[in-house]
Amino acid sequence: MSYPRIVVLFGIATSIVFFAISTMLYSRSSLSDQNSSKLDTVGGHTPGYPILKTTGDILDPTSSVINPKNAVVDPMKYLREFNYGRVSTSSNGTVIRDFTLIASDQQTKEVSPGVFYNVWTYNGTIPGPTIRATEGDLIRVTLINKGTKFHSIHFHGIHPSEMDGVFEGIAPGGRFTYQFTAEPFGVFLYHCHMQPLEEHITHGLYGVYIVDPKQGRPPADEMVMVMNGYDTDFDTENNFYTVNGIPFYYMHHPIQIEKNRLIRIYLVNMLEFDPLNNFHLHANLFNFYKTGTKLIPDEYTDIVTMNQAERGILEFSYKYPGKYMFHAHKTEFAEKGWTGLFLVKDNTTESVNQNLNITSTRNNISYSNSNFNNATNIATTGGFK
Amino acid sequence: MMEREESNIHNTYNISKKTIVFGVVPIIVIGAMIILLLNSPGILFQSSVKPLPQISIEKVEFSDRGIVAFVRNTGPSDTTIAQADVNDRIHPAAIEPSRILTRMADAKVIIPFVWNIGEPYKIGITTDDGTRFEKTVNSAAPAPRPTVQQASTFAIIGTYVGVIPVMMGLIWYPFIRRLSPNKYNFFLSLTAGLLVFLGIDALLESNEIAVNNLASIFNAQILIIMVAIVTLITLMYVSQRLIQRASKRSNPEVEYKAGYLSHSGSDSELSDIRSSSSSSQQQLLIRPIAISMMIAIGIGLHNFGEGLAIGAAVLLGEVALSSFLILGFTLHNTTEGLAIVAPMAKSRRIPVTKLVIMGLIAGGPTIIGAWIGGFLYSPIATVIFLSIGAGAIFQVVYSIGSWMYHTNGSRGLLNNHWIIIGFAFGMLIMYLTGLLV
Numbered sequence: 001m002s003y004p005r006i007v008v009l010f011g012i013a014t015s016i017v018f019f020a021i022s023t024m025l026y027s028r029s030s031l032s033d034q035n036s037s038k039l040d041t042v043g044g045h046t047p048g049y050p051i052l053k054t055t056g057d058i059l060d061p062t063s064s065v066i067n068p069k070n071a072v073v074d075p076m077k078y079l080r081e082f083n084y085g086r087v088s089t090s091s092n093g094t095v096i097r098d099f100t101l102i103a104s105d106q107q108t109k110e111v112s113p114g115v116f117y118n119v120w121t122y123n124g125t126i127p128g129p130t131i132r133a134t135e136g137d138l139i140r141v142t143l144i145n146k147g148t149k150f151h152s153i154h155f156h157g158i159h160p161s162e163m164d165g166v167f168e169g170i171a172p173g174g175r176f177t178y179q180f181t182a183e184p185f186g187v188f189l190y191h192c193h194m195q196p197l198e199e200h201i202t203h204g205l206y207g208v209y210i211v212d213p214k215q216g217r218p219p220a221d222e223m224v225m226v227m228n229g230y231d232t233d234f235d236t237e238n239n240f241y242t243v244n245g246i247p248f249y250y251m252h253h254p255i256q257i258e259k260n261r262l263i264r265i266y267l268v269n270m271l272e273f274d275p276l277n278n279f280h281l282h283a284n285l286f287n288f289y290k291t292g293t294k295l296i297p298d299e300y301t302d303i304v305t306m307n308q309a310e311r312g313i314l315e316f317s318y319k320y321p322g323k324y325m326f327h328a329h330k331t332e333f334a335e336k337g338w339t340g341l342f343l344v345k346d347n348t349t350e351s352v353n354q355n356l357n358i359t360s361t362r363n364n365i366s367y368s369n370s371n372f373n374n375a376t377n378i379a380t381t382g383g384f385k
Numbered sequence: 386m387m388e389r390e391e392s393n394i395h396n397t398y399n400i401s402k403k404t405i406v407f408g409v410v411p412i413i414v415i416g417a418m419i420i421l422l423l424n425s426p427g428i429l430f431q432s433s434v435k436p437l438p439q440i441s442i443e444k445v446e447f448s449d450r451g452i453v454a455f456v457r458n459t460g461p462s463d464t465t466i467a468q469a470d471v472n473d474r475i476h477p478a479a480i481e482p483s484r485i486l487t488r489m490a491d492a493k494v495i496i497p498f499v500w501n502i503g504e505p506y507k508i509g510i511t512t513d514d515g516t517r518f519e520k521t522v523n524s525a526a527p528a529p530r531p532t533v534q535q536a537s538t539f540a541i542i543g544t545y546v547g548v549i550p551v552m553m554g555l556i557w558y559p560f561i562r563r564l565s566p567n568k569y570n571f572f573l574s575l576t577a578g579l580l581v582f583l584g585i586d587a588l589l590e591s592n593e594i595a596v597n598n599l600a601s602i603f604n605a606q607i608l609i610i611m612v613a614i615v616t617l618i619t620l621m622y623v624s625q626r627l628i629q630r631a632s633k634r635s636n637p638e639v640e641y642k643a644g645y646l647s648h649s650g651s652d653s654e655l656s657d658i659r660s661s662s663s664s665s666q667q668q669l670l671i672r673p674i675a676i677s678m679m680i681a682i683g684i685g686l687h688n689f690g691e692g693l694a695i696g697a698a699v700l701l702g703e704v705a706l707s708s709f710l711i712l713g714f715t716l717h718n719t720t721e722g723l724a725i726v727a728p729m730a731k732s733r734r735i736p737v738t739k740l741v742i743m744g745l746i747a748g749g750p751t752i753i754g755a756w757i758g759g760f761l762y763s764p765i766a767t768v769i770f771l772s773i774g775a776g777a778i779f780q781v782v783y784s785i786g787s788w789m790y791h792t793n794g795s796r797g798l799l800n801n802h803w804i805i806i807g808f809a810f811g812m813l814i815m816y817l818t819g820l821l822v
Contacts, residue, residue: 012746042479042497050450050497056481059469059494063477114467114484115515232515239515240475247475335474 061113061337062248070110072117072204073125073245076253079223082132082210085139095137097182101128103170103192103205105147111230112240112247112337120147120192120203126245127226127270128207131190133182135214142177145170151200152176154193155209156309158183166193185213186293187266187311202231202272208311210266213295220262220315223255227277227306227328227338228270238273240337241328247337254341259321265314266292269306277338278305279314280329286316303329318344438464438512441600442520443491444762445508446528451497453528454508454520458486459600469494470509470517489602500525529699529759539696539755546695547688547751550715552744554722561723561730569730570789571807576724577785578811580680583687583721584778586819588613590694591771598764605765609772616776617783624679624784674735676728676784681743683777684721685750690771691718692754697762720814721747724781728788 042052042060058064068074085097105120122128133139145151150169159180162168170176192205208224228245229238240247257263265286271277280303287297288304292313304312318324327339439460446453452471458464465485469478478496486492494510503524511517529535561572588609595605725743729735758767789804799805 040479042477042495049499052450052479052495052497054479054481054495056479056492057484058477059466059480059484060477061468061475111515112468114465114513115511116513117515230515232511233517239511239517332474337475 126204250340543752548748550718574807612772689750693758696758
């Protein structure tokens with residue numbers, strides 16, 4: 001009878017060994033072991049959501065700031081930066097505006113907090129610089145291709161076939177000057193038109209081109225907004241959606257505007273893959289000028305939906321001070337970065353400039369936006385270097 | 386002459402200094418190659434392509450404080466985690482201990498999130514190059530906390546699923562004792578059929594976990610086969626040793642006779658043997674009991690794996706344990722008790738305490754498995770335990786087969802239609818009761 005007993009003991013012994021091994025293998029700690037020494041908190045943006053204290057790192061694109069050295073663009077600078085080119089006048093009195101755009105396709109930049117992506121850019125940013133002229137001006141844009149692939153610029157608007165940037169690509173190392181008259185007035189876009197078209201656009205080769213009517217528009221605090229996305233894992237679906245290049249940027253850097261002042265937004269949809277995108281303004285309505293080609297608004301609304309490459313001009317002013325959201329009402333895009341805030345200030349006497357030194361409490365990276373161009377100061381000049 | 390031969394032999398097994406050199410040189414060369422490769426990566430193999438990151442989300446837990454994803458860097462190089470999302474919508478999160486994961490390092494991503502019970506969730510992790518990795522949870526359920534109440538719930542489930550069914554099966558012992566040889570063979574092969582089903586089931590289940598929950602870097606599918614084979618041959622060795630040691634103590638002739646008689650025997654013949662001598666009685670008993678014990682251990686390992694699976698299923702929110710599911714497991718496992726008693730049926734009467742011990746060895750691990758699976762789930766450990774269970778079960782099938790072969794004398798195994806029918810029937814029972822689970 002002693003053998004069965006040995007077997008019994010063997011069975012018990014193996015069970016004990018298995019138990020010990022498995023306990024060691026499963027040594028993972030679970031939720032309960034929060035350290036009391038708190039360093040940072042996360043959550044709490046949404047009422048009712050748990051606020052978490054952690055000793056680890058924070059993954060929070062809605063409140064974290066990208067180091068400007070790596071960032072694909074400074075959205076606050078881009079917002080009100082209009083480029084009128086190097087201005088000269090021809091013998092017959094036509095205003096000539098010279099611009100230089102440098103195409104590159106080898107840089108890797110931070111497009112969303114912590115996410116680095118191979119960006120293809122005009123002048124190093126997504127979106128590229130905003131080109132602005134008055135109806136009837138002669139525009140000359142020199143493209144220098146410092147990339148490794150063929151690139152071009154295809155402007156929307158009226159121009160001759162050979163200035164369309166479709167059939168003649170600029171080889172790496174090459175250059176070409178596009179020359180055409182700015183017509184008609186409205187809000188347009190420019191982008192690379194090399195094949196594969198979708199690839200060249202979604203990597204970032206695009207920007208806004210504005211033609212002002214000869215008589216001008218009423219004075220306003222003007223800004224440009226480009227709605228775009230990034231497909232960082234190349235599955236033909238956008239991982240991030242933004243307005244002006246970096247997801248959630250205007251959530252932690254609200255756009256400061258003045259109460260009762262006319263705001264004019266040149267809005268362009270450069271989103272790839274998704275057929276539509278939209279802009280919804282909180283607690284307010286705006287006049288919408290489709291493509292900006294008329295001076296009479298098409299609609300008085302709080303939301304505008306745009307297909308790819310569609311654009312328009314929004315005009316509104318805020319009646320009450322405070323914080324107001326604007327975002328894609330395609331809420332998936334909103335939750336992936338296409339969300340921002342207007343901060344409406346009551347201090348009408350103070351300059352907007354002085355309110356824009358915003359310091360991030362989390363990363364202690366401060367931004368100074370002193371060099372943005374106030375939109376009413378239309379005389380600002382200067383080309384791209 | 387003899388001396389020289391001896392010295393020759395001696396020489397062959399004696400390791401001289403020269404031989405040591407031949408043994409060590411390859412190791413030194415390989416070491417040098419490794420050092421060279423690691424220190425000059427650019428010289429030998431130049432590549433401008435950065436290796437793709439690989440992140441495995443091994444486990445997702447739900448609690449009142451949010452969602453916790455356990456992630457591991459299973460890629461070829463260090464990786465930085467950039468963002469986390471729930472259902473492909475970006476959410477602020479914390480990562481502990483650090484967002485930088487070295488190779489094979491793991492971290493805990495905690496997403497403060499108000500989730501809904503029973504709904505499916507996709508948890509996504511994006512690395513610094515913008516690649517997104519996703520894990521789907523079919524049905525969110527609060528992670529079981531290691532409280533006394535939860536532990537006793539798992540213990541009750543384990544008792545229902547493991548201990549009670551096995552014990553119920555053991556009650557068939559007196560019934561099987563009174564069967565004619567053909568019917569007895571039928572039940573033995575039925576047992577083998579049950580066990581083969583369980584073994585295949587364990588292999589398939591571990592394969593499923595390996596494919597769904599483990600990164601390819603673990604090579605888990607090969608691990609399954611490896612662990613199963615090693616378990617099989619180790620247990621074969623152990624049982625051989627046990628039987629050998631038992632045989633040494635007794636007269637081989639009696640063993641043969643007993644074996645023969647138990648095959649052909651009626652009860653009266655058996656009782657003759659029983660009364661003849663105490664040593665032969667003992668001998669008669671040893672081998673069947675050893676087999677039964679091996680079966681109990683094998684089934685215990687299997688039930689441990691089953692317990693892990695049940696606990697993990699509760700933890701992962703894959704099942705809501707309904708009474709119907711538990712009933713299904715109970716019916717399914719009742720046959721396991723039958724498997725334990727069948728080889729012993731023609732031996733001397735077994736004390737009830739012995740039966741109970743075997744029942745506990747076979748059924749008890751379900752409770753332990755449910756605790757571990759529910760509180761401390763790890764897919765790699767589950768795969769290993771299920772594979773051990775499979776190996777143990779196949780060893781038991783082998784034992785039953787050889788036992789039947791010996792007791793059947795010259796007739797062989799496949800010559801007896803009762804054995805074939807029993808085997809097929811055993812698997813069929815498991816298949817049908819398995820439909821309930």
